Amino acid sequence: MRVNQRMTATVATAAVLGLTLAACGGSGDGGDGGSASGSADQVEVFTWWAAGSEKAGLDALVGVFNEQHPDIEFVNGAVAGGAGSAAKDLLQTRLQAQDPPDTFQAHAGAELQDYIDAAQIEDVSDLYDEFGLTDVFPADLVDRLSTEDGAIYSIPSNIHRANVVWANPTVLEDNGVDPEATYDDLDAWMADLDKLDKAGVTALSVGTTWTQVNLLETVLLADLGPEAYSGLWDGSTDWEGPEVKAALEDFETLMSYTNDDRDGLDWPEATQMVIDGSAAFNVMGDWAVAAFEEQDKVLGTDFTAAPVPGTDGVFDFLADSFTLPVGAPHPDGAKAWLETVGSLDGQVAFNKAKGSIPARTDADPADFSEYQQTAIDSFANDTIVSSLAHGAAAPVATLNAISDATSKFTTGASDLAGYQSELAAATQS
Amino acid sequence: MLNKLRRVGPPLLMLAPSLILLGVFVYGLIAANFTTSLTDNHTAAQATGQKPAVLVWFTNYIDLLASEDFQHSLMNLVLYTVVFLVGTMIMGFLWAWMLEKPVKGEGLFRSVYLFPMAVSFVASGVVWRWLLNSNQDEQASGLNRLFQIVGLDALQNNWWNNVTFGIIAIAIPAIWQLSGYVMALFLAGFRGIPEELREAARMDGASEWKLYRHVLFPQLSPVALSALIIIGHMSLKAFDLIMSISKPANYQTKVPAVDMFVFKSSFDYANAAAVGSILLIIVAIVIVPYLIRTNREEKR
Numbered sequence: 001m002r003v004n005q006r007m008t009a010t011v012a013t014a015a016v017l018g019l020t021l022a023a024c025g026g027s028g029d030g031g032d033g034g035s036a037s038g039s040a041d042q043v044e045v046f047t048w049w050a051a052g053s054e055k056a057g058l059d060a061l062v063g064v065f066n067e068q069h070p071d072i073e074f075v076n077g078a079v080a081g082g083a084g085s086a087a088k089d090l091l092q093t094r095l096q097a098q099d100p101p102d103t104f105q106a107h108a109g110a111e112l113q114d115y116i117d118a119a120q121i122e123d124v125s126d127l128y129d130e131f132g133l134t135d136v137f138p139a140d141l142v143d144r145l146s147t148e149d150g151a152i153y154s155i156p157s158n159i160h161r162a163n164v165v166w167a168n169p170t171v172l173e174d175n176g177v178d179p180e181a182t183y184d185d186l187d188a189w190m191a192d193l194d195k196l197d198k199a200g201v202t203a204l205s206v207g208t209t210w211t212q213v214n215l216l217e218t219v220l221l222a223d224l225g226p227e228a229y230s231g232l233w234d235g236s237t238d239w240e241g242p243e244v245k246a247a248l249e250d251f252e253t254l255m256s257y258t259n260d261d262r263d264g265l266d267w268p269e270a271t272q273m274v275i276d277g278s279a280a281f282n283v284m285g286d287w288a289v290a291a292f293e294e295q296d297k298v299l300g301t302d303f304t305a306a307p308v309p310g311t312d313g314v315f316d317f318l319a320d321s322f323t324l325p326v327g328a329p330h331p332d333g334a335k336a337w338l339e340t341v342g343s344l345d346g347q348v349a350f351n352k353a354k355g356s357i358p359a360r361t362d363a364d365p366a367d368f369s370e371y372q373q374t375a376i377d378s379f380a381n382d383t384i385v386s387s388l389a390h391g392a393a394a395p396v397a398t399l400n401a402i403s404d405a406t407s408k409f410t411t412g413a414s415d416l417a418g419y420q421s422e423l424a425a426a427t428q429s
Numbered sequence: 430m431l432n433k434l435r436r437v438g439p440p441l442l443m444l445a446p447s448l449i450l451l452g453v454f455v456y457g458l459i460a461a462n463f464t465t466s467l468t469d470n471h472t473a474a475q476a477t478g479q480k481p482a483v484l485v486w487f488t489n490y491i492d493l494l495a496s497e498d499f500q501h502s503l504m505n506l507v508l509y510t511v512v513f514l515v516g517t518m519i520m521g522f523l524w525a526w527m528l529e530k531p532v533k534g535e536g537l538f539r540s541v542y543l544f545p546m547a548v549s550f551v552a553s554g555v556v557w558r559w560l561l562n563s564n565q566d567e568q569a570s571g572l573n574r575l576f577q578i579v580g581l582d583a584l585q586n587n588w589w590n591n592v593t594f595g596i597i598a599i600a601i602p603a604i605w606q607l608s609g610y611v612m613a614l615f616l617a618g619f620r621g622i623p624e625e626l627r628e629a630a631r632m633d634g635a636s637e638w639k640l641y642r643h644v645l646f647p648q649l650s651p652v653a654l655s656a657l658i659i660i661g662h663m664s665l666k667a668f669d670l671i672m673s674i675s676k677p678a679n680y681q682t683k684v685p686a687v688d689m690f691v692f693k694s695s696f697d698y699a700n701a702a703a704v705g706s707i708l709l710i711i712v713a714i715v716i717v718p719y720l721i722r723t724n725r726e727e728k729r
Contacts, residue, residue, distance in 0.1 A: 114473035259564065397696060413680055
């Protein structure tokens with residue numbers, strides 16, 4: 001009996017010890033990065049580019065990085081899942097625990113505001129001067145990226161355009177709509193959409209809430225024009241005004257031409273409807289071109305791409321970019337990475353593989369695909385405005401509130417007036 | 430004294446690790462969550478201490494409960510829970526009742542009914558998202574298509590995309606997954622009733638209905654209560670199934686757990702914590718009376 005008791009005691013002690021040791025082991029891991037502080041022997045790059053063309057782009061960029069900085073080891077911190085939401089979740093936790101990666105991917109623009117307010121990322125505007133980026137990025141873009149006091153918090157690696165409408169010419173022709181037609185404004189376009197709708201096809205395909213927000217922002221842009229649209233985000237355009245109301249009415253009409261199962265679809269399924277010919281039009285950012293090209297569709301014959309009617313001459317931009325977190329374990333490594341991201345070689349290699357276009361204007365368009373060439377041309381010449389759905393125009397909390405209001409409206413739980421006042425409230429906070 | 434230590438010491442030492450872990454990671458974090466919910470910590474800057482967060486007591490709770498959107502989430506939660514509970518209890522009981530009589534291949538049926546429980550909500554959600562596709566008529570797929578094929582066109586509906594009752598459609602896969610579990614509970618209950626009781630009732634001339642009403646049902650009621658509690662608290666925490674069928678931003682399928690997720694991703698920690706506390710309180714209202722009751726019974 002006594003032996004038994006002693007044994008129990010021993011086992012219990014061992015268990016306690018084991019747990020304590022395990023706890024120590026756990027904390028040891030975190031300290032690992034800190035010990036090499038300041039050194040430039042490695043760089044952990046945190047992204048959500050873990051698959052498909054995004055991963056191909058990252059691999060190409062790493063190739064250039066290894067050439068430019070052979071003495072720095074690249075550590076891939078990519079987190080897969082949920083179109084970046086899994087990565088953002090983990091990033092939020094790591095920044096909160098003051099265990100930042102050396103650099104992380106984020107949408108350029110207002111989405112960075114939370115990190116800036118929380119003093120989690122550094123101003124990198126001096127790196128713009130050091131790397132000579134101010135002259136090679138379009139002035140419009142640098143304006144959009146700068147905060148009010150002139151600071152810039154990230155370096156963009158690529159540019160996408162959100163105001164593109166994709167169409168299937170065969171479907172248009174079969175239903176008596178001229179596939180060559182260009183539309184000056186939404187009204188002209190909606191007349192044809194109405195015709196398609198009456199013919200029994202899905203005139204406009206759309207997916208879940210964020211794609212509806214993407215559609216909403218292009219409608220606002222078309223009806224208000226670039227200046228008033230940008231004013232929505234700095235308070236100079238009145239959300240409660242009659243112009244916005246008219247735009248929301250157009251949005252309501254457009255939504256009435258869309259597919260019923262939209263809330264269950266993400267963008268690839270919505271775009272697929274145009275590829276398959278079950279829908280005529282789809283408004284989506286220009287990453288959709290990859291979906292067409294993967295299935296050997298040819299621009300001009302199998303599908304067409306144009307700016308959303310009423311937004312010709314305006315480039316609704318969004319960009320992925322890289323930051324310099326406060327307290328990064330290897331700031332020199334991070335700066336080397338940022339240099340590669342901003343460099344011409346890096347931007348060309350990355351964007352050729354990913355299907356986006358360089359933020360730099362000095363890249364040779366001949367290196368890129370047919371669609372990319374038109375985008376490069378527009379980016380250099382058009383008025384540039386910030387995309388809402390992709391974090392360039394408004395902080396995360398505002399975007400979430402707008403998304404909630406939009407979902408409420410498109411499922412029929414609120415009327416237009418309620419929607420408008422919810423949008424106004426969302427942008428005021 | 431030394432004797433007493435010898436008697437109490439080792440068990441206490443054995444329990445210490447789990448007590449400490451529970452104390453820190455469950456009760457400590459509940460306390461931390463509750464404290465956060467009483468502040469105005471609505472931005473990333475406040476969460477990292479760049480701007481001060483002040484105590485606002487129950488303002489967050491009052492604002493949340495007064496907001497139309499959160500009321501909609503709570504209403505969805507109630508609808509979902511009621512349908513989920515009633516559905517699993519009825520299906521589970523029926524299956525158990527059928528298998529309770531000696532049937533050929535009982536083991537097989539038992540496994541077949543229990544099997545969906547082994548599938549994760551996320552995996553089955555992906556399949557059910559397709560089955561519950563809301564397209565109708567020409568573009569229909571999934572269940573709506575099936576209705577067309579068998580000539581029940583009138584039954585086509587937009588499933589979870591209905592603003593008011595959409596959440597009920599998501600209860601269907603949940604019922605499908607957990608009815609087998611309730612069946613297993615009831616089956617165990619049935620098996621626990623001694624044959625003599627039935628015989629005695631029949632000897633006394635009880636009809637089959639009376640036998641169930643006065644002999645078997647009372648014996649099954651503790652099992653039914655356990656099943657209700659287990660399914661009920663699972664239902665209140667519903668998140669993964671909803672997330673994999675719908676999307677967090679979809680208004681029609683919002684429940685408090687989804688709200689919590691959206692608040693958290695907007696860096697609104699105070700509201701996320703407040704929603705968490707509200708959920709905890711709702712679950713506690715269901716579970717605590719049950720725990721007290723079982724405790725009392727065990728003492729008896």
